[in-house]
Amino acid sequence: MxxxxxxxxxxxxxxxxxxxxxxxxxQPTPAADTTRRxxxxxxxxxxxxxxxxxxxxxxDTTRQARSGAxxxxxxxSGMQHGGSMAGIEPMTHAYSRSxxxxxxxxxxxxxxxxxxxxxxxxxxxxxxxxxxxAVNVRYTRQNIGRGSGQRGGSTFDAPNWxxxxxxxxxxxxxxxNLTAMVSLDPLTEGGNGYPLLFxxxxxxxxxxxxxxxxPHDLLSALSVAYTHAISEDVDVxxxxxxxxxxxxxxxxxMHRISAMPNPDAALGHHWQDATHITFGVATLGVRYKQFxxxxxxxxxxxxxxxxxxxxxxxxxxxxxxxxxxxTGALALQVSRAYIKRPEELHPDEDVKRTTAxxxxxxxxxxxxxxxxxxxxxxxxxxxxxGHSHGAASHSVLxxxxxxxxxxxxxxxxxxxxxxxxELQIPLFGPADEPLTAQYNVHALTLGANYRVAQLARTDxxxxxxxxxxxxxxxxxxxxxxTPVSAQVxxxxxxxxxxxxxx
Numbered sequence: 313m314x315x316x317x318x319x320x321x322x323x324x325x326x327x328x329x330x331x332x333x334x335x336x337x338x339q340p341t342p343a344a345d346t347t348r349r350x351x352x353x354x355x356x357x358x359x360x361x362x363x364x365x366x367x368x369x370x371x372d373t374t375r376q377a378r379s380g381a382x383x384x385x386x387x388x389s390g391m392q393h394g395g396s397m398a399g400i401e402p403m404t405h406a407y408s409r410s411x412x413x414x415x416x417x418x419x420x421x422x423x424x425x426x427x428x429x430x431x432x433x434x435x436x437x438x439x440x441x442x443x444x445x446a447v448n449v450r451y452t453r454q455n456i457g458r459g460s461g462q463r464g465g466s467t468f469d470a471p472n473w474x475x476x477x478x479x480x481x482x483x484x485x486x487x488x489n490l491t492a493m494v495s496l497d498p499l500t501e502g503g504n505g506y507p508l509l510f511x512x513x514x515x516x517x518x519x520x521x522x523x524x525x526x527p528h529d530l531l532s533a534l535s536v537a538y539t540h541a542i543s544e545d546v547d548v549x550x551x552x553x554x555x556x557x558x559x560x561x562x563x564x565x566m567h568r569i570s571a572m573p574n575p576d577a578a579l580g581h582h583w584q585d586a587t588h589i590t591f592g593v594a595t596l597g598v599r600y601k602q603f604x605x606x607x608x609x610x611x612x613x614x615x616x617x618x619x620x621x622x623x624x625x626x627x628x629x630x631x632x633x634x635x636x637x638x639t640g641a642l643a644l645q646v647s648r649a650y651i652k653r654p655e656e657l658h659p660d661e662d663v664k665r666t667t668a669x670x671x672x673x674x675x676x677x678x679x680x681x682x683x684x685x686x687x688x689x690x691x692x693x694x695x696x697x698g699h700s701h702g703a704a705s706h707s708v709l710x711x712x713x714x715x716x717x718x719x720x721x722x723x724x725x726x727x728x729x730x731x732x733x734e735l736q737i738p739l740f741g742p743a744d745e746p747l748t749a750q751y752n753v754h755a756l757t758l759g760a761n762y763r764v765a766q767l768a769r770t771d772x773x774x775x776x777x778x779x780x781x782x783x784x785x786x787x788x789x790x791x792x793x794t795p796v797s798a799q800v801x802x803x804x805x806x807x808x809x810x811x812x813x814x
């Protein structure tokens with residue numbers, strides 16, 4: 313256990329020196345459409361080019377050579393104008409020396425190349441260290457004005473997460489990445505998480521969590537990965553995590569910029585990206601140009617309620633994912649997984665999960681961008697004998713975040729099908745005939761926020777949002793016909809990282 317605790321501490325020491333002074337004059341940039349633009353014939357043509365003016369595309373990162381001399385004169389690591397880049401490696405993706413850093417997501421999933429990056433970053437020798445995270449200090453009230461006996465709840469809390477990624481080149485073709493992620497949810501949320509109407513998944517003290525979002529584990533990711541470049545167009549990555557994230561679904565909700573303003577987890581979380589914390593993952597991925605094919609072997613059981621320890625790895629489940637970034641603005645994926653006994657309270661049930669998603673991102677200036685995500689997930693429960701258990705259930709999420717300088721507006725629509733067992737809604741009938749029902753839930757969230765201050769390269773953003781639900785008729789006795797929830801929050805997160813010296 314002690315060695316695992318030393319791993320994130322070591323990454324933190326790499327990030328110990330202040331990063332705010334290194335990027336205080338940098339400018340955001342949308343990345344280029346990496347599928348079309350040719351590279352300059354002479355690497356020296358890059359010297360002195362402005363890589364961060366609003367509306368200016370980055371060079372084709374899939375084609376250009378990766379020597380440090382290529383970027384002489386580019387202020388990419390805190391140097392002032394004209395500063396030397398000698399000995400400083402260019403900024404690349406965590407799992408490819410031929411892809412832009414903007415494509416980094418959660419686990420090995422891809423974001424669009426145009427994705428804005430909110431982080432602190434610096435170089436430490438051959439290492440490039442990136443620090444991400446967010447804290448939402450808030451008051452939330454679920455099901456405002458609920459009647460007697462109807463479900464809801466309210467609380468002051470602070471959902472949060474923090475992640476450090478450190479990477480360095482190995483030789484001419486290798487790339488090493490170390491990632492550590494922690495969450496203080498066990499302290500700020502308690503063992504049973506925070507109230508969230510119609511949320512389900514996992515258990516606490518032998519009972520299912522219903523209308524609550526479970527807290528995340530203190531150690532949410534500890535992973536190591538090595539990538540070897542066969543050529544500019546082809547590379548192979550081996551990824552190990554304990555915990556880590558297998559190749560299932562899109563970038564997890566907390567790492568999608570389209571979901572960044574919303575402090576709540578998605579209601580379809582357990583249909584789409586719940587495997588983002590898995591105790592035991594091994595993934596092998598092959599990239600060809602803008603395509604990536606991955607396969608994972610991992611532990612199917614979801615994390616237990618003991619959020620400070622490590623669960624037993626089982627390596628009993630598998631997943632496959634195909635990702636494609638056709639342009640700099642889009643990231644697409646489809647994935648399929650067989651998950652062995654994910655639920656603690658249902659040890660004889662497996663899940664077949666299928667997902668597909670499109671993530672979009674476009675920038676046109678500093679703190680001016682629009683990002684969106686469309687995600688579909690399907691769960692099919694399977695009994696130990698291989699027979700299906702109940703009907704397949706679907707979830708759909710559509711979300712958009714529009715940043716207009718200091719203010720932002722955002723929204724999320726969700727449709728999810730949940731069973732009476734998941735929502736703990738009793739059905740009455742013959743005692744020898746177990747009854748099941750599947751309910752449709754619709755939820756629409758609208759919100760707005762405003763960046764009120766920037767301190768030490770950290771944004772302080774004040775926001776508010778409201779959610780309107782439309783449950784099936786048979787659930788309205790427990791929730792009301794149109795329950796409404798609302799919250800106000802103060803978010804703290806790293807400022808937007810800028811890419812040049814202007």
